[in-house]
Amino acid sequence: AAEGERDTAPPARVAERFTRFDAHPGYQQIAMMREGARRLGLTDPFFKVHEGNAGATSVIGGRECLNFASYNYLGFSGDPRVNRAACDAVAHYGTSVSASRVVAGERPVHRQLERALADAYRAEDAVAFVSGHATNVSTLGYLLGPKDLVLHDEYIHNSALVGAQLSGARRIAFPHNDSEALDALLIRHRHRFERVLIVIEGLYSMDGDVPELPRFIEIKQRHQAWLMVDEAHSFGVLGGHGLGLREHFQVDSEAVDIWMGTLSKSLAACGGYIAGCQALVETLRYLAPGFLYSVGLPAQVAAPALEALTLMQREPDRVARLHEISRYFLERARALGLDTGHSIGTAVVPIIVGNSALAARLSHALLEHGINVQPILHPAVPEKSARLRFFLGCDHTRQQIDTTLHTLMEELEGSSTPR
Numbered sequence: 001a002a003e004g005e006r007d008t009a010p011p012a013r014v015a016e017r018f019t020r021f022d023a024h025p026g027y028q029q030i031a032m033m034r035e036g037a038r039r040l041g042l043t044d045p046f047f048k049v050h051e052g053n054a055g056a057t058s059v060i061g062g063r064e065c066l067n068f069a070s071y072n073y074l075g076f077s078g079d080p081r082v083n084r085a086a087c088d089a090v091a092h093y094g095t096s097v098s099a100s101r102v103v104a105g106e107r108p109v110h111r112q113l114e115r116a117l118a119d120a121y122r123a124e125d126a127v128a129f130v131s132g133h134a135t136n137v138s139t140l141g142y143l144l145g146p147k148d149l150v151l152h153d154e155y156i157h158n159s160a161l162v163g164a165q166l167s168g169a170r171r172i173a174f175p176h177n178d179s180e181a182l183d184a185l186l187i188r189h190r191h192r193f194e195r196v197l198i199v200i201e202g203l204y205s206m207d208g209d210v211p212e213l214p215r216f217i218e219i220k221q222r223h224q225a226w227l228m229v230d231e232a233h234s235f236g237v238l239g240g241h242g243l244g245l246r247e248h249f250q251v252d253s254e255a256v257d258i259w260m261g262t263l264s265k266s267l268a269a270c271g272g273y274i275a276g277c278q279a280l281v282e283t284l285r286y287l288a289p290g291f292l293y294s295v296g297l298p299a300q301v302a303a304p305a306l307e308a309l310t311l312m313q314r315e316p317d318r319v320a321r322l323h324e325i326s327r328y329f330l331e332r333a334r335a336l337g338l339d340t341g342h343s344i345g346t347a348v349v350p351i352i353v354g355n356s357a358l359a360a361r362l363s364h365a366l367l368e369h370g371i372n373v374q375p376i377l378h379p380a381v382p383e384k385s386a387r388l389r390f391f392l393g394c395d396h397t398r399q400q401i402d403t404t405l406h407t408l409m410e411e412l413e414g415s416s417t418p419r
């Protein structure tokens, strides 16, 4: 009888907005942004097509532009030796490993890459995932549970936030780089939880600033918490040999429990990794869902990452050039009275212009002059800190920077007079 009733009962009434994708809040937000850009006479600043390799220069819309929007910090994407490593891997292994590494996807290059990453961190082992985002989601999501606590910098990347949410752990943000506030949270909350994980980044990609690592280590040790450092933007960038925040502050590798990084930036490939002690890495290798239930890195992605990592250590001059050119950009920008926020002048330098419309207009105008730089708009940052974000690479030249800052100053002066 119950079956019969269900067949004849009228279907529930559902408001149309719950059945249409164009009524989804996300779509509404995009539509609003497009309308704002249209009213300002600007094109959508997103999804610009780069028609070749994106290095210090890049072809956009058929025209060679100066490029400050890519993470090719050490110039390895496009390096003939790195390209060759990818081509050789395809010739040998084909284009897919066709299974999770746990079952049939394991190839020699996977462990070679992981061994080299572990050595770079002086860690016991490392494991590489197919994406940086998936690395954080899977690692946090798997390691922690509802009785645990994640304390993270308020500016932490979305992937760590999503991982923390997935884990079901309690999650509390502390003010950016504020180790005292973190200490206070631990004093208050540590005893109520089992595992506690503190998550910070090695180099924050919106501001180009770094955490005071020794202070975070002292705090995590005192409270018996784990510390995880996301080195997406600091590996290949910080330290005399590009070995990251560890080298920058000269700390022992084991002082940080979980080193995380990406293969997509300095290492010119795609993917992410965790480096740390053998028990941590082995747990993830056998059980982290984004590793266990996902295909292994294609060999033609693992091989160029390994080649870039090898070359990075053989050619420390690249890191030195990156440091020199970033510092030059920071100093010139400051001398011109531009607001570079808290950037330490290594690879990432924001120029804070104070509102989203101006940031979008400047980015649009610079592109018309053949200079590609991404605007960062509200709500990605608070409205008053809307900015242009410059990513520097070792192949940028002083002349390119002079041209860029000169053009930016002209546009800023033009935009302060009514048109």
Ligand code: PMP
Pocket: 131, 132, 133, 134, 136, 157, 159, 201, 205, 230, 232, 233, 262, 263, 264, 270, 271, 272
């Ligand atoms: N962590 C941080 C700090 C990032 O900035 C990013 C992406 N830019 C990721 C993780 C995700 O890495 P991927 O893009 O390699 O997936």
